[in-house]
Amino acid sequence: MGITDLWKLLEQSERRFSLEQLSSYANKNGKSLRVAIDVALWSFQVRASVVGDCSELRAMFFRFCRLYEYGIRPVFVFDGPNRPRYKRNKEIDTTPSHTKFTRDLKELITHFNFSMWEAYGEAEAECALLERLGFVDIIFTGDSDVFLFGGRHVVRRWPKERQEQLSCYDLLWIFDTTKLDRSDLILIGLLRGSDYDTHGTKGIGINSSAQLTKCHLHHEIMDDIQLFGRDIKLDDERVQHLFDDLTYELHHNTYGNLTHKRSNVVLDAKFFDFSIVIDFIHPTTKIGSIKSGLDIELAQQLEKNLSYHYEPDWLNLAEFAQVSFKWPAEYLLKRFSSVLYPGFMANKLRRQQPSFKKKRRLADDQSNTQDSVTLSQQDEFYQANLLLHMKDSTEEDLVKITQSKMSSGDIQLYRVEWNRSTFEAFLQIIQLKLNWLDFQDTDIELLKETQEVDSFSSVKRQWVDANYIHYTYPSIALEYQNQQKKNNNSFLILPSKRN
Numbered sequence: 126m127g128i129t130d131l132w133k134l135l136e137q138s139e140r141r142f143s144l145e146q147l148s149s150y151a152n153k154n155g156k157s158l159r160v161a162i163d164v165a166l167w168s169f170q171v172r173a174s175v176v177g178d179c180s181e182l183r184a185m186f187f188r189f190c191r192l193y194e195y196g197i198r199p200v201f202v203f204d205g206p207n208r209p210r211y212k213r214n215k216e217i218d219t220t221p222s223h224t225k226f227t228r229d230l231k232e233l234i235t236h237f238n239f240s241m242w243e244a245y246g247e248a249e250a251e252c253a254l255l256e257r258l259g260f261v262d263i264i265f266t267g268d269s270d271v272f273l274f275g276g277r278h279v280v281r282r283w284p285k286e287r288q289e290q291l292s293c294y295d296l297l298w299i300f301d302t303t304k305l306d307r308s309d310l311i312l313i314g315l316l317r318g319s320d321y322d323t324h325g326t327k328g329i330g331i332n333s334s335a336q337l338t339k340c341h342l343h344h345e346i347m348d349d350i351q352l353f354g355r356d357i358k359l360d361d362e363r364v365q366h367l368f369d370d371l372t373y374e375l376h377h378n379t380y381g382n383l384t385h386k387r388s389n390v391v392l393d394a395k396f397f398d399f400s401i402v403i404d405f406i407h408p409t410t411k412i413g414s415i416k417s418g419l420d421i422e423l424a425q426q427l428e429k430n431l432s433y434h435y436e437p438d439w440l441n442l443a444e445f446a447q448v449s450f451k452w453p454a455e456y457l458l459k460r461f462s463s464v465l466y467p468g469f470m471a472n473k474l475r476r477q478q479p480s481f482k483k484k485r486r487l488a489d490d491q492s493n494t495q496d497s498v499t500l501s502q503q504d505e506f507y508q509a510n511l512l513l514h515m516k517d518s519t520e521e522d523l524v525k526i527t528q529s530k531m532s533s534g535d536i537q538l539y540r541v542e543w544n545r546s547t548f549e550a551f552l553q554i555i556q557l558k559l560n561w562l563d564f565q566d567t568d569i570e571l572l573k574e575t576q577e578v579d580s581f582s583s584v585k586r587q588w589v590d591a592n593y594i595h596y597t598y599p600s601i602a603l604e605y606q607n608q609q610k611k612n613n614n615s616f617l618i619l620p621s622k623r624n
Contacts, residue, residue, distance in 0.1 A: 162199050163266040186450075207409070273311050314405070326390065526539045
């Protein structure tokens with residue numbers, strides 16, 4: 126989707142990082158990695174890759190678990206009601222989706238304490254401005270239009286497997302390798318065709334379009350649009366001059382940037398569609414049009430939610446997953462243990478680091494909960510267990526360090542073994558609203574398998590950032606390092622100084 130063949134042109138500027146590497150780089154600076162996610166693209170991907178009852182929502186659930194484990198704070202951006210009604214040569218329904226999947230997805234986002242944002246029009250335009258304004262660090266989208274809207278840091282696809290290297294792009298990398306800037310990409314979009322003008326120019330390919338941009342014939346008019354905004358009155362004579370200059374260059378190659386003359390290529394006299402250009406350079410967005418007090422409050426809440434490690438609403442998340450996926454309680458505990466307990470412990474470690482502590486206090490975790498006077502007895506028990514989890518780790522939480530290694534991204538890791546008590550605390554938090562009688566006839570073999578497996582044995586060991594361990598469990602880390610020295614093991618990580 127987006128500009129025809131643009132990804133092919135940009136692939137030389139691609140760099141590859143794992144999701145773990147991306148989140149680790151942000152964590153080292155004492156912050157969470159904040160990402161904007163184009164919901165429409167994610168929904169399309171999961172629908173194309175899964176089958177079965179409620180499988181789309183399940184696929185989203187497992188993606189959310191990965192985001193949570195790596196401490197990534199996402200905002201899910203939904204297309205708004207003001208999208209153009211004509212896309213890819215057909216009329217599209219621009220009314221916001223109210224399908225069961227969309228309702229369930231929004232509920233799942235809420236239970237994970239992730240963020241949602243409805244765009245004014247196109248989600249990728251909203252994502253681009255969220256990044257430019259500093260709300261997020263990276264955009265997850267497969268739509269190459271995002272660069273034309275001003276997106277700068279883009280991850281194209283979600284990883285299918287752990288440690289898979291992702292296709293990452295940056296406008297600076299693109300310029301360094303191709304010498305193409307944003308205005309060049311917009312001209313390429315006009316020449317090749319985009320979602321909203323699929324015609325382009327017959328006879329000119331992606332490489333010829335890129336070569337033509339290097340003549341810089343379009344820069345002056347693009348710069349003026351950038352400078353004067355949506356209110357600029359475009360002079361038809363200037364557009365005609367641009368059309369004439371580009372046509373002449375195609376036919377004569379006076380700058381020498383084309384591999385050969387294109388004398389048979391005829392530009393459409395209306396190829397420079399001003400409305401499309403201005404929508405790329407100055408898209409109308411919700412985040413960029415905030416005026417009222419309510420919208421300001423929503424933006425402030427978005428910024429706050431993206432900045433901190435908020436725990437999921439465990440009680441309601443577990444209940445929602447059981448009902449939505451028709452999981453027996455025993456099986457749900459097993460699944461949550463395998464896909465969420467590692468994140469539960471990893472995020473507990475992150476919160477103990479000094480850079481994270483400065484950004485947040487315990488009161489922030491309670492800001493969205495009910496007053497304790499109105500809580501039920503069950504909810505009080507849940508809140509008490511959650512607050513125990515939020516407190517500083519103790520030496521009893523960690524049994525020992527069993528291994529050490531360097532990851533592919535030069536991240537120093539320890540393989541640690543957790544105390545069973547941390548696992549039991551996790552189970553206590555999530556099981557209070559589970560129904561132990563429902564869905565027992567869903568899959569007899571599945572229940573039998575659940576009964577035969579000790580869930581803790583498969584999750585008690587976990588690879589975590591060694592620096593977190595050195596700060597939180599210094600005596601255990603030093604004991605392990607001393608043992609490594611005795612064994613002449615060359616892998617050593619010096620502990621960081623505690624403040």
